[in-house]
């Protein structure tokens with residue numbers, strides 16, 4: 001990376017709270033040589049750019065300057081809080097089954113292929129590139145149970161420049177004989193080796209060990225697939241390592257919950273099992289969480305663990321609809337996950353759409369006449385665009401306990417960002433809006449757009465991207481300041 005400061009100029013859409021975001025035109029964002037954001041200034045007219053740079057101590061000749069084009073805006077990168085890299089070859093298949101049969105029939109057979117390291121080396125590069133092309137700058141990956149193939153996954157993610165949490169699955173019971181760990185002690189020693197391996201990878205463009213690209217994440221697959229002996233060992237491991245992230249599945253499917261109850265009669269509920277083994281804390285990511293009881297919600301909140309809402313998968317496997325509005329009103333941290341291949345898409349845009357549909361169906365169930373309701377801000381209501389945007393970025397960063405560093409574009413944070421280009425999505429009106437957005441002086445001469453504020457135009461652009469966009473609209477993907485993907489990159493492909 002060049003030692004020069006890079007300055008981006010254009011529209012910026014940035015999440016702020018659960019139900020609001022900033023949308024500003026003519027923003028300058030300065031990114032330093034380590035890929036961190038030095039400063040952001042809003043509403044700088046083109047004629048004032050040089051003066052603004054001078055005030056910041058920069059000469060235009062000393063920087064790399066990139067101006068966004070009409071129809072483009074910057075936003076923080078998407079953060080996928082839950083997906084399975086080795087299941088991507090199965091995308092779109094197997095949805096005639098519910099969770100436990102689906103695991104047995106489709107998922108374990110596919111994952112077991114990754115025993116072969118050569119297979120992992122062949123498959124993982126294109127899998128990771130798919131997530132990058134979709135605008136996912138940070139991804140929480142489940143790997144398989146295989147130590148060496150998980151190292152391959154970590155190496156590939158690292159070399160492609162994506163930020164990620166990567167976990168080696170722990171699973172030593174209730175799995176088929178061809179895909180199960182030989183003992184809890186083997187599971188633990190492989191896990192320890194994997195954690196050390198990931199932590200020994202170079203930090204990446206930041207050059208800062210406190211901002212690594214890849215984090216290890218402890219990954220007990222779910223309570224059903226772990227013996228108590230294994231969970232006890234994992235407890236000691238997490239107790240000794242408070243920085244270690246944890247991810248697992250919880251309360252996804254009613255048969256799964258029943259089986260968990262039978263295996264762990266000593267616990268009051270599903271969340272209680274994980275709590276008993278010290279697995280609920282501020283850096284724990286709990287995937288699905290569809291059927292949490294009230295006391296589980298309280299416990300998860302008290303432990304500051306986060307929920308990964310995986311609505312596409314929840315529909316496909318007919319697991320249920322997570323009451324995300326209720327969780328938000330109860331103060332839980334919530335992010336979104338694609339959960340490939342329970343989810344049929346690697347794209348967080350698809351997760352956002354299905355989160356919207358889930359909330360709409362819940363709203364219709366509870367309030368079919370759309371009467372005024374008085375149940376908190378989000379409970380039983382359709383989630384607005386601002387909330388979907390927040391969940392996919394800042395909310396997901398909170399769930400990963402990385403919100404000090406990523407999730408929004410702010411001075412001091414890493415420049416993990418997208419340049420989105422919405423020209424060509426659906427409506428020529430939008431292109432006219434985009435023209436106006438770039439130069440407000442055009443507003444009086446551009447048909448229907450003339451009465452629209454730049455805020456309204458940017459809202460329209462974000463909405464179009466979320467509901468109608470795809471990889472083709474992701475022009476540039478930056479992680480820690482480095483351009484790692486997007487359609488603007490020569491040879492970009494998925």
Ligand SMILES: Nc1nc2[nH]cnc2c(=O)[nH]1
Pocket residue numbers: 084099103107221222249252313339342
């Ligand atoms: N959706 C989903 N749920 C799980 N529970 C345990 N393993 C899995 C998995 O691979 N996918």
Ligand SMILES: [Zn+2]
Pocket residue numbers: 082083084249287339342
């Ligand atoms: Zn999953």
